[in-house]
Amino acid sequence: MIDILEKKIGHLTAEFPPLTEFFSDYGITFNDLHATLGETLEGLAEEHYEDMGIDREKLLENLDGFLQRITLSEIAEAPTVSEITIIGGHDKNGHPEEIELTLLRGSVTSIVGPTGSGKSRLLADIEWMAQNDTPTGRTIRVNGQKPDPELRFSLEYKLVAQLSQNMNFVMDITVAEFVFMHAESRMISAIDTLVADIIAQANLLAGEPFTGQTPVTALSGGQSRALMIADTAFLSSSPVVLIDEIENAGIDRKKALSLLVRKEKIVLMATHDPILALMAERRLIIKNGGIQKIVTTTSREKENLIKLEEIDNKFLALRTRLRSGEMLEEL
């Protein structure tokens, strides 16, 4: 900490570019790059600190914490997860959910059930690593054990990447800024090329193109979904991926799924779409808030998947015709 005060501003910001942004949060801009950080901070009037609502000591503490994050998280990795286990709780009427289900690395499981039955809730239980402390009373184990409670609050080690059903944006920033900040929060290096890749991929999934300059709040439902899919696929090193309904809002869902479902991950996907459901090797049937049944996809079903895809392609062709203004008098 003392060393850093003796470094020159020019060297510091070259070594740790995020520091420029960090200091600007405290209203500090650097005019003299040859001055040391210590001299620069000394030079600030007492009034400046008062206006920022912070004192020098606390600012240095924050700087220290911030630098630790920058330097540590580049080497650190999330702990390996080889399996997760869902231990049943109870359904909406309080009837016990008698189930203990282990999901292995490399597996894809779909979740089906009527609207409001509790599909998203199950995903939320997993994201939260529920310990009998959610409305369902479920318990989640990681590698057979109770996960470290610290992991729930860790901003660095996310066990779970979730593509949630909720895609609202409230931040007043552009697509490029958003993806940049998200990458930054995960302490990823070489952000600029990654941001461009994510936006390009998202455009391949969405119908109507958008750019890095589009405000996130101006994205359509399908565009936000496409952006979040590309973002999750590229930014996350999390071993567990939860997907809540990618079929909506007219994005290319097969392309989307192949982006998200990569080997060595545990994938769970809530869906109303028969094709997506059959692509998983197993599906959980949810009813009234509880897992009612677990079904393994049969080989007959896998064969039917091909037929379903044919039907789907026909349907998509119709949709394209409709979208481009054609009449559908001949099918």
Place this chain on the structure above:
Amino acid sequence: MLFKSDVHKKMKLVTISGPPSSGKTAVLVNVIKSLKNSGFRAGAVKYDCLATDDDALFRSLGIPVQTGLSGNLCPDHYFVSNIEECLKWGISLNLDLLVSESAGLCNRCSPHIKGVLAVCVIDNLMGVTTPKKIGPMLKFADIVVITKGDIVSQAEREVFAFQVRRANAKAKIMHVNGITGQGASELTSLFLQAPETETLDGGILRFSMPAALCSYCLGETKIGMEHQLGNVKRIKIKQEQP
């Protein structure tokens, strides 16, 4: 989770700050329920400026409540002058834990006291730049609780939490849902680890309250140089324009 039978200790005080409507009460309601379930006796003090309905909410949980309305004073200044009384009241009732919810109306004041667990509640809907704009109530908190995560995507939650981290590197950052209570039991266990507070006599605020006392603080309403006395600060009008 700790249970009442495990501890025979003196009262803990927790100060809760955060902008208006950020979910302070919603979070506290969940914490208090979980405290009660474990057999602890909790009490609440709500400080606000003009009016509040929070006392009714706290009372509906069956706990003792005090309300302090600061009227035309800064509610945080009012807090400092009155917290000692409230602490004595809580101790006289043999409470295990007293939470003090402030109004959060003043971005430059904060109710956080050295040696007393300091919590700041903010929500995901405030916009990315908000964390750096919130003053000492966020920057000097021990725990920052972020609410309303149900309304935005995971990506946006992560981006927001990262901005909070930049404004306060050492705080524990937690997501709590004020409606479903998700996360409240973790927060409760942190409350139970708070230091005990027997007296605030001689206590020290974590950050000074702003130098007040201009003529307007004293009731002046007329605008104009000649009416301005005391501690006045001028806006710097920049000349160059785009």
